[in-house]
Amino acid sequence: MSTLRQFPGQGPEDFFMKPAEQLPLTDECHHYESKKEVPWDIQKYFAQRYSIFSLYDDGVCMTDDAWFGVTPEPIANQVAYDMFSNDDSKTTIIDVFAGAGGNSIAFALAERWQRVISVEKDASTLACAQNNASVYGVGTGIITWVHGDSFEYIDALVNRPETLHPDLRVDPESTMVFASPPWGGPGYSTDEVFDLSTMQPYNLQQLYDAYKKMDHALFLPRTSDIRQIAKLAPADEKLEVVQYCMEGASKALVAYIPASKAGS
Numbered sequence: 001m002s003t004l005r006q007f008p009g010q011g012p013e014d015f016f017m018k019p020a021e022q023l024p025l026t027d028e029c030h031h032y033e034s035k036k037e038v039p040w041d042i043q044k045y046f047a048q049r050y051s052i053f054s055l056y057d058d059g060v061c062m063t064d065d066a067w068f069g070v071t072p073e074p075i076a077n078q079v080a081y082d083m084f085s086n087d088d089s090k091t092t093i094i095d096v097f098a099g100a101g102g103n104s105i106a107f108a109l110a111e112r113w114q115r116v117i118s119v120e121k122d123a124s125t126l127a128c129a130q131n132n133a134s135v136y137g138v139g140t141g142i143i144t145w146v147h148g149d150s151f152e153y154i155d156a157l158v159n160r161p162e163t164l165h166p167d168l169r170v171d172p173e174s175t176m177v178f179a180s181p182p183w184g185g186p187g188y189s190t191d192e193v194f195d196l197s198t199m200q201p202y203n204l205q206q207l208y209d210a211y212k213k214m215d216h217a218l219f220l221p222r223t224s225d226i227r228q229i230a231k232l233a234p235a236d237e238k239l240e241v242v243q244y245c246m247e248g249a250s251k252a253l254v255a256y257i258p259a260s261k262a263g264s
């Protein structure tokens with residue numbers, strides 16, 4: 001018989017964080033069928049919809065914001081492959097910025113992890129991700145979805161796991177974190193070299209501080225300042241930075257950062 005630890009005097013429904021139910025699609029979730037329906041500022045992404053989701057026509061839904069940040073399917077598949085090849089002792093992957101599901105779906109379909117946990121703070125975007133996972137045939141229960149702030153989740157996982165629903169408690173030693181944060185901030189699309197200390201709403205140091213106790217991968221703009229990333233390498237260790245290209249152009253880079261053994 002197993003015993004669940006909860007907050008004193010509270011029931012199982014009162015865990016600090018628990019898996020999300022299947023959320024309903026909202027008015028913000030769209031499946032655009034023709035260019036004339038699409039707001040002008042996302043028409044360029046709509047034109048690339050089959051590179052982004054090859055099964056787009058099967059009912060993929062997006063919020064208007066999600067178009068700007070979704071990882072195109074071929075890149076998501078390659079990242080899923082590379083993350084596992086980097087270290088096959090890891091059995092769980094946490095996608096801390098799930099968005100419309102581009103990476104989470106690829107992680108689930110790769111069938112390499114025993115657990116995929118996907119966290120998204122915006123309910124409409126999470127509903128799109130859940131819908132899109134089912135479009136791709138990802139069975140219910142393969143991905144554990146979490147509706148909430150992933151910084152709070154990771155902090156609880158590392159420091160107060162007993163406050164989490166048992167389904168969200170995983171061993172940090174056998175877990176990798178994948179983070180594709182928003183890339184806001186001055187200059188991401190215009191600067192020759194993007195200063196990651198100005199990335200908004202989370203800069204490089206904030207991301208590193210949140211995940212440093214686990215091996216983690218950061219999905220960042222292709223022009224990111226590599227010198228800033230290099231400073232995160234643990235003493236006497238290398239870290240790998242991979243540029244991911246599609247149709248002859250780099251779309252993003254991923255920095256694979258080992259856990260800090262010192263915890264510093």
Ligand SMILES: C[S@@+](CC[C@H](N)C(=O)[O-])C[C@H]1O[C@@H](n2cnc3c(N)ncnc32)[C@H](O)[C@@H]1O
Pocket residue numbers: 066068069070071072096097098099100101102103104119120121122125148149150151180181182183
């Ligand atoms: C660049 S998008 C991720 C795209 C995703 N990789 C995909 O392929 O669809 C970033 C997402 O992170 C979400 N987000 C931002 N801050 C968050 C937080 N603190 N916790 C969880 N999700 C967050 C945003 O709502 C947005 O959907």
